[in-house]
Amino acid sequence: MKKNRRNLSTLAILFTIATGAIHFINKSIIASASNKNLVKSSINHHFYQWRFGRIYYTKQGSGKPLLLIHDLQAGASCHEWNKIESALAENHEVYTIDLLGCGQSEKPQITYTNFFYVQLLCDFVKQVIGKKADIVASGYSGSFTVMSCLNDADLFDKVLLINPPDLNLLNQVPRKNSRLQKLILETPVFGTMIYNILMSRQNIEHIFCEKLFYNPFRINPVFLDTFYESAHSDGCKGKYMYASQIANYTNINIQNGLAKVNHSIYIIEGANETSGRKIPDAYVDINPAIEVSYVDHSKHFPHLENPEEFLEQAEIYLYSRA
Numbered sequence: 202m203k204k205n206r207r208n209l210s211t212l213a214i215l216f217t218i219a220t221g222a223i224h225f226i227n228k229s230i231i232a233s234a235s236n237k238n239l240v241k242s243s244i245n246h247h248f249y250q251w252r253f254g255r256i257y258y259t260k261q262g263s264g265k266p267l268l269l270i271h272d273l274q275a276g277a278s279c280h281e282w283n284k285i286e287s288a289l290a291e292n293h294e295v296y297t298i299d300l301l302g303c304g305q306s307e308k309p310q311i312t313y314t315n316f317f318y319v320q321l322l323c324d325f326v327k328q329v330i331g332k333k334a335d336i337v338a339s340g341y342s343g344s345f346t347v348m349s350c351l352n353d354a355d356l357f358d359k360v361l362l363i364n365p366p367d368l369n370l371l372n373q374v375p376r377k378n379s380r381l382q383k384l385i386l387e388t389p390v391f392g393t394m395i396y397n398i399l400m401s402r403q404n405i406e407h408i409f410c411e412k413l414f415y416n417p418f419r420i421n422p423v424f425l426d427t428f429y430e431s432a433h434s435d436g437c438k439g440k441y442m443y444a445s446q447i448a449n450y451t452n453i454n455i456q457n458g459l460a461k462v463n464h465s466i467y468i469i470e471g472a473n474e475t476s477g478r479k480i481p482d483a484y485v486d487i488n489p490a491i492e493v494s495y496v497d498h499s500k501h502f503p504h505l506e507n508p509e510e511f512l513e514q515a516e517i518y519l520y521s522r523a
Contacts, residue, residue: 239427240278240305240434249329251321254307257299258329262290266330267519269297270322271304272340273451275400275443276432278304280424281339284508292520296330300342302442308435310387313445315453318345319352326356335359335519340501341366344455351458360466361518364474364501368456368483373449383448386440396440400432413501415473424505459487466491467518469511471499
């Protein structure tokens, strides 16, 4: 009996030491990721006090409102638009937004869902922009952009989707294993450790080089550093959004909404995206009014890899149909 107690005491001491060591490592990673202070670099920044937390956004230019929404990723932020927002601001009143759980917006410990972001977009246009806006959404954010148009059609005009998500992917729902993954990631010390491994600078660079960019030599190291810093800002609280996303809570079947929306929708796809034409063709099959164009020598971020060609195509859609 005494031997068992000693063993339990030893295990408890070792666990406490290990937990303390991991906590120290986590703190060191967070401090190291933020030492360049790249995320807080905008001079046109504002904050919108939304009911679920403060939302960071920028505003520049004049003309018809245009809302730019970055891809929904743990390290994503409005820095995604750095190469094109000034050019767009020559003809539009351009707003960029950090989605809740990303960038400089608050990162509450909640379950993030697709409709949660639908509410955010609709409230932002109503309370901040104050009139009907065009909208450009990157990657996964295209899903709740479509549903926002269905939810309140009067708030949005033209919709431009950049590499929207696979419709089959959006049909995946939370299951037992994914809910367990979410629970583990959300634990204070060990979950943060796992998140730090997944969001390491090396892993982020690998994902961008292998999956997101056609030409890895066109990846701006400063953009990667900003992405890395954003993923670890605010004490790694971005892990809560990330946990909801990998557990499929941010998914929703948008096919019915896509067929019903009466907005002008345009898709710009990276010509070298791994999925090829499969995804945009699926969107057009559901809504034949959707138009599609491709940006050469680019994958997931055509507006970063080939901004000149992207702007040329975006201008045809946004400006010539006013």
